[in-house]
Amino acid sequence: MIVKVSSAIQIGGHLYQICFDHDLQDRNDWGEVNHHTQLITINESRLASQRTEALVHELLHVISRIFYHSNDDVTEQLIGSMSEGLTQVFVELGVELDWSDIKEKE
Numbered sequence: 001m002i003v004k005v006s007s008a009i010q011i012g013g014h015l016y017q018i019c020f021d022h023d024l025q026d027r028n029d030w031g032e033v034n035h036h037t038q039l040i041t042i043n044e045s046r047l048a049s050q051r052t053e054a055l056v057h058e059l060l061h062v063i064s065r066i067f068y069h070s071n072d073d074v075t076e077q078l079i080g081s082m083s084e085g086l087t088q089v090f091v092e093l094g095v096e097l098d099w100s101d102i103k104e105k106e
């Protein structure tokens, strides 16, 4: 099943933009979220499963911030474990992400 990644996603009352950022490649990061600008950036050069994991990972950061209202006990390890688990489920369900609507960060 192909799922198209939209360039913006509503989470709670907030609209987050999704784009690629070439600078992530230099820092060897897969993805990043900026809650102030409400921007999720993904490293386009990563493999498909890694891009999927990066998007799920950053979305979990946004979800935990908006719906859980605490960063103190939502650790990077917890987010990483959940995003890897969800990515495995998506891969086994045959979910493939279509990134054709996603543009490079301006």
Ligand SMILES: [Zn+2]
Pocket: 057, 061, 076, 079
């Ligand atoms: Zn993280």
